Amino acid sequence: MQSIVQTNFTGIDGLIIRNEPRPALTDNGVLIAMETLPVVPSDWHKETDPNATAEQALQLPRVIGIGGVGTVIEVGHNRDQKLLHQRVLVMHPKGSYQEFILNTNSDWLFPLPINVSNAEAATLTAGPGVALALTEFIKQNPSDHLVITGANSVIGLILCQLLGSTYPGLTPIVSPDSQAYFNQSLPGYPVYSIEHLQLFHGRTLIIDIAGSEPLLQQLIAAVPRASIASIALQTSNLNVPFTFVHEDFNHQIYCHLIKTVASHKLWLPIGRIFSFAETKKAQHYAKDHHSRGRVLVNLN
Template sequence: MLAITQINFNGIDGLTARFVAKPKLTADSVIVKMSTMPVSPTDWKLESDQHATNENLAQLPRIIGIQGAGQVVEVGENRNQSLLNQRVLVINPAGTYSEYVRSTNPDWLFLLPDAVSNEAAAALSASTALTLKKFIDVSDADNIVLTGANSVIGLTLLQLLHNESRRIYPVVTSESLTYFKEQMPSLTAYTSNQLPQLTGKTLILDTVGIVSLLETLVARTTEASVTSIVIMKDPGLPNFTFIHDDFNADDYRMFIHQLATGELKPLINRAFPITETKKAQHFAKETHSRGRVLVAF
């Protein structure tokens, strides 16, 4: 079967398309024929630096990808036989950029309702956004500033915050102001230079990882705390915290339900064929975020 594999730390262009053995069905597993996978920053970071993230995913060679959507084509004798032929979202840290994936953990396999397409499921990036929302919920800040508000994580978080009563200040680049307005017409976005001087306690949520940007934002507050999902070590910012989302199966079920009911809007830019995975990663990394980039068989 075809698989996109990392065999070195030479970056995106070091990826290879290889033919590897199809995984064998076991009594406790299912085999998923993959359809659609998201392009993940975790992958392109690990392709250059095995210590780039907290995940222990950089033992080589490795098939890239962590999640994706597809159809169950084989079911082991100890698994629910009704899974056969069902469309699913699968979480598989051993890799998803392959024609077939063997899934052994029932908690990492999610049935998809008819109202949720493979593309919408694959693009799902709400886990990190929910982690940030939970952090906001327990914060006593008067103001919330969000960097990278036009990103998939940023826009998903803002959807989850639709009932938030505190003032939210989305921060984007000047090139992304129009796109943000199209996605969130009820909110006003700011560039770092446009952000007004804020009084009271301000929580700055960082999804970008640019220290100079955070320093600029801190200077526009009277009392700031900075929480990042990107910067792992304190760069000298006030009340700095790094947070990392933990996998929660119930959260994923909730997100899929919200996609089905329309409460959560999928954010999709474009899809590339699996043979253009390098091009897809370059596109996602090097262009302004306009939704999730996908790769499909």
């Protein structure tokens, strides 16, 4: 089978396609033929920085990817035989960019209803869980104003939906180039650019999705009583209270998200779709362009 593998830290163009043996089914395993994979920023960060995370998965060589969608083609004796031929979302931190995945952890496997597409399910692997973690942080840290940088990103658009357009003090920050996209994606939601932001009074919580310290410095100048919660920066030299927020994986949360998407209560932004052989091109596109939905890779 073919896999996309990182063997060095030279960046996206250092990725290679490698032929490897197909995983053998075990009694506790489920073999999945992969179909749709998300392009996630954590991959291209790891491809240039050996210290991007503390995960053991960063040891090289490594198959890239954290999860995706496929169809179960074999089921081990100790697993639910009803999974055979089902479409599933699978989390696979050891690397999902391969034609077949052997899942041995039932907590990381999610059968999909017919009205949740492959693209929607693949988008769930990188975004909604983080947005839910931010929502909980916001609830625990009430403020007079809530500023969101990178609001046009996948996580930003999902967070805005979870909060609702009438959330008190909601202030999504979007670059001028992305405001039309934001308005089209979430009509009726407020939207601001940094140039038109007025001086705030009262407590302001800045939710940092963009990960730009210069942008955060501009915001702090306009917000005297600011604190920052970031998913993009783990530390900061800015002279305000700072918290790094991350997702703690929870099986029930993903079951809830799948049901929410199936009932059309949550819209997931989906962007361009590339072929498996175009993985490097897909990463370059996602990294170098304004966010216009989750970029995906199809194996079929």
